[in-house]
Structure formats: C-alpha cells, structure tokens
Amino acid sequence: MSSAHAPDPHRSAHPSHGARLILIGLGVVLVGLGAFGIIKRVHARHELTEATDRNAIASVATLSPKSAPNQQDLTLPGTVASWQDAQIYARTTGYVAKWYVDIGAKVKKGQRLADLDTPDVDNQLLQGKAQMRTDQANENFAKITADRYNKLVTQGLIATQTADQFEAQYKADIATVEADGANVAHLQNLEDFKYINAPFDGVITQRNLDVGALVDAGSTGSNLFVISDTSKLRVYVDVPETFAASVSIGMPAQVSLNTYGAKPITGAVARTAEALDPNTRTLRTEIDVDNASQVLVPGVYANVKLGLSTATHDFIVPANTLMFRGEGLRVALVDAQQRIHLQPVTLGRDFGGTVEVTEGLSDNDRIVLNPPDSLYEGQQVNITGNDKSAQPVSPK
Secondary structure, three states: OOOOOOOOHHHHHOOOHHHHHHHHHHHHHHHHHHHHHHHHHHHHHHHHHHHHHHHHOEEEEEEEOEEOOOEEEEEEEEEEEEEEEEEEOOOOOEEEEEEOOOOOOEEOOOOEEEEEEOHHHHHHHHHHHHHHHHHHHHHHHHHHHHHHHHHHHHOOOOOHHHHHHHHHHHHHHHHHHHHHHHHHHHHHHHHHOOEEEOOOOEEEEEEOOOOOOEEOOOOOOOOOEEEEEEEEEEEEEEEEHHHHOOOOOOOEEEEEOOOOOOOOEEEEEEEEEEEEOOOOOEEEEEEEEEOOOOOOOOOOEEEEEEEEEOOOOOEEEEHHHEEEEOOEEEEEEEOOOOEEEEEEOEEEEEOOOEEEEEEOOOOOOOEEEOOOOOOOOOOEEEEOOOOEEOOOOOOO
8 A cells, every 4th residue: 555655756856847838938928028018108108208309409489581772761951050140240340320111120131231331431431432533633734744745855955854853743642642542442441331131131130239239340240130032942951871972962851840730841952061071970861851931930940751771781680689709790690501600790770679789780681589698509409480671671
C-alpha cells in the first residue's frame, strides 16, 4: 500500500504543458502593456513639444501703410498787412496851422490833410526872388556893356582883351541868375510842402499833430499822419522747411479771421523770399487778397490754408505702430517667411492718432500693430487675422 501513494519524481519536477502556455501568455500581455505605455508616453511628449513650440511663437496683427494724399491742406498762422503804408512827415519846418482829417477818415490821392505856417521859409522865398531880380538886372547891364565893347573891337578902337573881360563878366552874371533860379525853386518847393496832401487813396490810421505844434523837417521827428491802402491786403506766412519746396507762385490760398467771423477770402501766392530764414528755417511767403469789401483789416493774425502738392511718396500709419528703441525710431515689419524686421523710419507730420512717414516704408510692407517691446530682429511670428489698412488723415 505504501508504494501505491508514493509521489512520482518525474511528474513534480517539470510543469505541465498548459501551465507553460499560461505563463507565456501572461508574459506577452505584460510586454504588450509595457510597449503600449511607452508608445502612449512618447506620443504625449511629442504633442506637448508641438504645443510648446506653437505657444513659443508670438502672434501679431499686421496692417498695410496707406499712401498720403498728393494734395495736402496746410494751415498756418499769417499776418495781415495793408497793400501800402506811408508815414507822412513834414518836408519843411513850421507850425501846424490846421488839420482836416482824423483817424479812420478815407481820403483820396492829393486830398489836403493839414496846413503848416512857415514864416521862415516865406521870408527866405521873398529874399531869394528879390536877389534873383537884382542879379537879372546885373545880367542885362553886363550884356549891354559886352555888346558895346564887341562893336568897338570890330571898329579897331579898343583892344580885344578889354572886350573879353566884359564878355566874361556877362557870362558870370548869367550863371549867377541860374543859381538864383535854382535857389528860388528850392524855396518854392519848401513853400509848397506847407500843404500836407495824401499820396494815395487810403484810410488815416494815425494822426500825431495838433494846431500850434512845431514840426521839424525830415523823418527825425514824429510823423504827422499814417495812411494805409486797404483795398488790397498782403498776408505774410512763414512756411516750414518741410513744405517750402511745394510752394509755388500763383498757388491758391484761403485767408480767414476767426476773431471777426468773416467768410474765408480766396487769394493767391504772389511772391516768396526764394530763401529760407536761417534762424527759423522757414520760407517767407506773401499772399495777395482783394479786400474791396473791407472785411479784413491790417495788423491782425489770420489762418492761411495752402493746398500743397507733394512730389514725395509718403505714407500714413497709426501712431501705435512705432517702436522707440535705443538705436532710434523703428517699425516692426513681417517678411514673406513671417520673420520680424525692425525697419528705421523718418517721420513727417503728427496728426495725433496717425503719423506721416517720409522714409523707410514701401507699398507692400506689412507693419505689426501694437508691437511688444520683446520683439527682436529675425524673430518668427504668426499673423492673426487679415491685414488692416491705415486710414489716411488730412492735415488740419
């Protein structure tokens, strides 16, 4: 009986065929699970890398620059002056006897403005005329004497030398009379200048005399009147150097005075200084306007609007496209490979929300809107949305 229940040594030492299959299956499953986990982890890491790379590239919005208009209105302050002014001084010394016009009076050419009392000149004129009559009498006597001696010479009664002396005296008397005539004419002119007349049509803007006041001849003293011709006006405006080349003779201009509320008056550029003022770098420009209606008055400031034609190809861009760097003013451009290029630019006029760029841009450029300070040369970027366009702003 003991031999029937004893274990078989060969059977216990080797597993059965089914157990081996189970072990192999479990191993395959474990290897598959391990491989699946590795593949999933590698895929997740790859997706994370792609997402990180995408997030590392900045996204920017771009716009295209807009060409500045060829015709640009430029408004500048100007000074209104009369067509012509004259400060009237006394040409002769005397006292004011009477004056006829006051400030604001409209006068015509040749109209009497004032009379002067000139007793010294009156006496000098009388003396000069008397002296001329005396010298004329001497001249007539010298002529008669010279003729007599010339006849005696022809008869051989006296020497020629004697006749020549009287002939020379006669010619000297002629010269004396001519000098007297010039002196009388000079005194007569001074006598005529006692009457102050208007040199042209205009309006009296100053009166600086009163009856009995002593006035001296010449411009060393105070003027008697100031007369201005306001039928036409000259408007002077200083055009900055940037626009000086666009100013031309005959260019239309509008002149308006806000303080008077008058409608703008159309004029034209009559002349320029043809040279810039070295102190202000501006071009003095004169505009002539018709003022027959007397709407404008000289001496006030005016607003002058010029329609300038620009030959340069300028652009208008928003002010928030500018980058102020240590190396200078820049705008960020995006090239065909969507990389950043920091482009130097030169500005023209500032319109507030937009600015004029005179150098550094072309029609096909794509400008970054609101560029961050972290942008650098050659940086890869993504463009979001469609390109926008800068809206041009007409200068005021």
